[in-house]
Amino acid sequence: MMLDNLLDPVVLCFVVGVAAGVLKSDLQFPEQLYEGLSIYLLFSIGLKGGIELSRAAPGEVFLPALATVALGVVIPLVAYFLLRRLGRFDRPNAAAIAAHYGSVSAVTYAVVIAYLVRIGQSYESYVTVLLVVLEIPAIALGILIARLGSSTGGVKWGALLHEVFLDKSVYLLVSGLMVGYFSGFERSEAVAPLFFGLFKGALALFLLEMGIIASRRLEGLRHAGFFLVMFAMAMPLISGALGTVAGLLSGLSLGGTTVLATLAASASYIAAPAAMRIAVPKANPTFYLTAALGITFPFNILAGIPIYHAMARFAHSIGG
């Protein structure tokens, strides 16, 4: 199962991207292509979720969404505690890293969806909503924890909330959701070839670039230290297990539970770093970027997803 996952073209693209970085190839995507692909991917993800949401029974989403908010609060608290007590990180760094692990990576979400589609596992398609729901609370919580211990002035919450809620990735996901929800299945058919037909190919290309970017973050490994490297692989397993429990308790199917576990296990590297750099300047970006992007992201893509699927299967076999 693990090897099968590694042979998926999307995952292989990531591997050759990492190799390009490690081997110091001069391959580099133009900034506009990276931006363009991420806009396309995020909007597609939102759109697909919105269309599915328009076909879901109202109220069906409520319980899983509630469980997701709980995850968004519990995961950063667990991460913060581990980083402070075992890792001896100071408050700003622990809070900033915890925020990254509580928030989500939309690309990891896209890869788990591709994984489920490939193995023919059905899932509740409205799980995109959970992706959006999980993105925000941890970032706000991380900033709050970091600021509680600092004496330097109050937080400009207005500007900060604007930054977080209108961050381009959140905005694209939410606007995609709304466009999909209101236009519905039939009216969206005309845009389907672009947004859904080409999705996996675009994702593969994007993962190639993500491989290059992730490999560059590995330069930070020697500054990050042994504990952080271990944390970046252990934390997704802990959050994945928490996500599995949350999925099972809130009544998600096996596929839906796998998605929620993966969302819980993923670490943000777009919205969270941007917010932390401004809101928690004392936190060193080398730590959170190396952990979230250099280690956890590759870990989830290469090994994590089949593990979370196995966790969800195990949970459903004893609990469902």
Added chain:
Amino acid sequence: MTLAHRKLVTIITESALENLLVKDLEKFGVSGYTITDVRGEGARGKRKGDWDQNRTICLITICSSDLAHVILDHLAAVYFEDYAVVAYLSDVEVHRGNKF
């Protein structure tokens, strides 16, 4: 034609600070500014500019010597400690001195 003496303020920093810096400069009353994307390497590592969190900007503005020193002091007090910032002043001569 006589040219007026002014200061050119050059700030090279993380793109994350762009909005904050622009707000600061507007508050100080500069008449305009120019921002370009750049890349390079400094004390805080290589900044290749290959993705969002690794982009670097160069912000320049021309203003009076007094204002330039106010800006530089402000940068030193607020940003130098936690962010990758290089900022310096240089002498320039301009037409239309009343514009700057």
